Amino acid sequence: MLTPTLTVATTQLIHSFDYNVTFTITNLASTANLLNPNSPLHKSAASIITFQMNELFSKSKIKDTFSSCKLLSFRSENVQDTRVFANCSFGSDSNPQEVNRVNVFRVFRDQTKSFSSLAMYSLDNSSLYVNDYHESILATTEAPVQSPFDFNVTFTITNLASTANLLNPNSPLHRSAASIITFQLNKLFTNSNINKTFSSCNFLSLSSENVQDTRVFANCSFGNDSDPQQVNRVTVYHLFRGKTKGLSSLTMYSLDNSSLYVNDYHEETPTVMSPVETRNPYDFNVTFFITNLASSATLLNPNSALYKSAASIISSQLNRVFRSSKIKNAFTSCKVLSFSKSNIQDSRVFANCTFRNNPDPKEVNRVTVYREFQDSTKGVTALAAYTLGNESLYVNDYNEAVLSVTESPIVAETIPPNRESSRPSYNITFIVTNLRFTPDLQNFNSPQYNTESNKAISLLNNLYDNSKIARTFSTCNSISFSPTVTESTKIEAFCSFKNDPTTAIIDKVDVYNEFRDNTEKITQLGLYSLNKNSLYVNGYQEPQQPETQTNVPAFEGRDGDLPFELNFTIINRNFTEEFNDPSSPEYQSLVNDISKMLTSLYRNSQLRDSYRVCKVTGLRLGSIKCTCMCYFNPTATNGSVIAEKVKAEFDRGTSGTHLLGGTYLLRKDSLSVEAEAPVSSDTTEIPDWGIVLIVLGILFFLFLIILLCLLLALYLKKKRQGSYNMMQSPAGLYFLHQKFQ
Numbered sequence: 001m002l003t004p005t006l007t008v009a010t011t012q013l014i015h016s017f018d019y020n021v022t023f024t025i026t027n028l029a030s031t032a033n034l035l036n037p038n039s040p041l042h043k044s045a046a047s048i049i050t051f052q053m054n055e056l057f058s059k060s061k062i063k064d065t066f067s068s069c070k071l072l073s074f075r076s077e078n079v080q081d082t083r084v085f086a087n088c089s090f091g092s093d094s095n096p097q098e099v100n101r102v103n104v105f106r107v108f109r110d111q112t113k114s115f116s117s118l119a120m121y122s123l124d125n126s127s128l129y130v131n132d133y134h135e136s137i138l139a140t141t142e143a144p145v146q147s148p149f150d151f152n153v154t155f156t157i158t159n160l161a162s163t164a165n166l167l168n169p170n171s172p173l174h175r176s177a178a179s180i181i182t183f184q185l186n187k188l189f190t191n192s193n194i195n196k197t198f199s200s201c202n203f204l205s206l207s208s209e210n211v212q213d214t215r216v217f218a219n220c221s222f223g224n225d226s227d228p229q230q231v232n233r234v235t236v237y238h239l240f241r242g243k244t245k246g247l248s249s250l251t252m253y254s255l256d257n258s259s260l261y262v263n264d265y266h267e268e269t270p271t272v273m274s275p276v277e278t279r280n281p282y283d284f285n286v287t288f289f290i291t292n293l294a295s296s297a298t299l300l301n302p303n304s305a306l307y308k309s310a311a312s313i314i315s316s317q318l319n320r321v322f323r324s325s326k327i328k329n330a331f332t333s334c335k336v337l338s339f340s341k342s343n344i345q346d347s348r349v350f351a352n353c354t355f356r357n358n359p360d361p362k363e364v365n366r367v368t369v370y371r372e373f374q375d376s377t378k379g380v381t382a383l384a385a386y387t388l389g390n391e392s393l394y395v396n397d398y399n400e401a402v403l404s405v406t407e408s409p410i411v412a413e414t415i416p417p418n419r420e421s422s423r424p425s426y427n428i429t430f431i432v433t434n435l436r437f438t439p440d441l442q443n444f445n446s447p448q449y450n451t452e453s454n455k456a457i458s459l460l461n462n463l464y465d466n467s468k469i470a471r472t473f474s475t476c477n478s479i480s481f482s483p484t485v486t487e488s489t490k491i492e493a494f495c496s497f498k499n500d501p502t503t504a505i506i507d508k509v510d511v512y513n514e515f516r517d518n519t520e521k522i523t524q525l526g527l528y529s530l531n532k533n534s535l536y537v538n539g540y541q542e543p544q545q546p547e548t549q550t551n552v553p554a555f556e557g558r559d560g561d562l563p564f565e566l567n568f569t570i571i572n573r574n575f576t577e578e579f580n581d582p583s584s585p586e587y588q589s590l591v592n593d594i595s596k597m598l599t600s601l602y603r604n605s606q607l608r609d610s611y612r613v614c615k616v617t618g619l620r621l622g623s624i625k626c627t628c629m630c631y632f633n634p635t636a637t638n639g640s641v642i643a644e645k646v647k648a649e650f651d652r653g654t655s656g657t658h659l660l661g662g663t664y665l666l667r668k669d670s671l672s673v674e675a676e677a678p679v680s681s682d683t684t685e686i687p688d689w690g691i692v693l694i695v696l697g698i699l700f701f702l703f704l705i706i707l708l709c710l711l712l713a714l715y716l717k718k719k720r721q722g723s724y725n726m727m728q729s730p731a732g733l734y735f736l737h738q739k740f741q
Helices: 002-015 040-058 101-111 137-141 172-190 233-243 274-278 305-323 366-376 408-412 447-465 508-517 585-603 643-653 688-720
Strands: 018-025 066-076 082-090 150-157 198-208 214-222 283-290 331-341 347-355 425-432 473-483 489-497 562-570 611-621 624-632 672-675
Touching (some): 040 082, 040 101, 150 233, 172 198, 172 214, 172 473, 283 366, 305 331, 305 366, 305 473, 447 473, 447 489, 585 611, 643 672
Antiparallel strands (some): 198 214, 283 347, 425 489, 473 489, 562 672, 611 624
16 A cells, blocks of 8 residues: 555655646637637737736735646637636645645636636636536535624615626726726725724626616625624614615615615615605606707617717716705615617707605606706706707696796807817717727627727826826726727717816816827827827817918909908807818718808898809808908998998898808807908909900001111211212213313
8 A cells, every 4th residue: 555655645746736727717708719729819818818817816815835836728608608617727846735636726716706707707616627626616615604794685776777897807897887886885984983884885787687786796895893783784784774865876876775785684764665656746758959069860879889879978967967966865866768860960869857756746856857957058048969949848747938048149159169068978979990890899798898998098097107197096996898990990988077166167178188199299108109190089189270260262252342241159059070171972962051041041031133143252160250351342232331231131040140051050249340442453454346446556566667767768868878989970070171260
């Protein structure tokens, strides 16, 4: 018997501290690409898992002799799950009493939260084997029962829809909800009368109750020195109920008042039937028009990304409106039901807002809900980035006539995006040009989505953590991906900021500018190459050329025409990047519309006889500032054409600078009219017969000059003739030689 014993001992001494560790990852799909050792996906996953395992054992109680772990291979478990085979080595000087397969198993289990997660990866808690050693789930799940002061707390949230994204432990939405719930539970017990021995609450999981409701599982711990008479499941139950207003709300979350269990302890709610009888009076159907949200087929499709994004933003803004109102104590939640087409540019929103059944009907009714919405939206003109039709609001069919529609647009103007009141979070979108879009990027359970979303969140958090507004920055989350026409990927994220009264208010321009300044003018975010014109923060984008105006070729008036420059602001349209390009269809369409409307206005005015034409010469940011040149013929009318008359006719034709062409809302004080120098030509136009006469005149003049020269030459010749003649008379002269005395 001695020899076999020695043989076994020798064999184990060689490999006694090498451990084959195998487990199953439930959120890593076993694709052919992953199983290929030469693929980038395989190498990336192997590198991450190896790093996490090394990190795990390096921080454990057996770290002193730990050497390293390395991944050996992957194997397909099923379509969604992947089996991991790894090997972890310890030094040969390890103490077998401390380093053995049982301890390695338990260290791995304890460092992965009872074998539930390894960093971003979710684990099958019954899949771990270390050198074929395995412990059943029963043994591991009994551990929490060891302390009499650990309490499993479960309850249902009625305004947190149990979407696939929420139930995915690796999604930003799940993490955000878990963080908020954990914080609120800790705050609840920390401020209670049993806070002396309170330790902490840990969020465990979420489960689907129904489409609208989500069940929460948490665990709250108290110190072992707690008095059982003061800290037990009954007192914890009563405390939770008292701190949540009778199990009605946990800060922003609405609770099902019959859903609370503490270590299976539950008390029946005697009034559970009352909501059925009194629910309807406190449900309000809220409908209104959004004038800058085009009712496209995509928006009207409930399954489209645009529909979901718009519904989410509008629901969030409605909740913000009523949570900041005078009736906030009774408010529960609002949700968007649907959109409908009002016209090409406008969309009608149908929403439902719910209030608890306990408020006084005199305080919460359709009139008070209407007026709270009206007051919080500046007279039903603006809901965050959306412009509203100020006569479109109905609450359970209740509507109030707008008494002074001409004054509302002054406030409804898109306030220069440098000061919005207080918005805790901002929607940031940008396009990554070197990330090719694939359907996996919209699958919350895909490895690619997890990798890219974690990368994007990390880059955004790092950006704002190192920015000038880092003091008020909280976190970025809720990453989503969508395709672009160039097959690049559009990334959408929500970044939250704290309300710090000691610092200046952070608005969307600050968030935009910090992104721009920390990404090399919107070109590079980490390894992502960006489209520099793609960044939007809550719909805001910095104008590409703010110092210059986008111009079109000026209209050349006729000689003597009087030109006038008109400037006015359209407030129910937002300036988009397309309006920077005069050749874009959007630019051309808007310019043509405005030109036609101005022509119609002046053709039906007192200046109709002298009016010639109006041309839009430029569009600028804020909301849309429009510059036009209008030409008038002063000779076509008996009266004078001056800037005051042109302005007065514009004002009259737009109902007090309010509405142009029945379509475009104008800012009342934005109109200005300036007279320009009359049109004149530098040269006078000569008719054809005049040119002929001029040519004939020139030829006649040249002829006279030539004739004069000839006459002058003849005259000079004649004058000189006989004064000196080399040849004498042919007969000659005869002189006598005889002298005469």
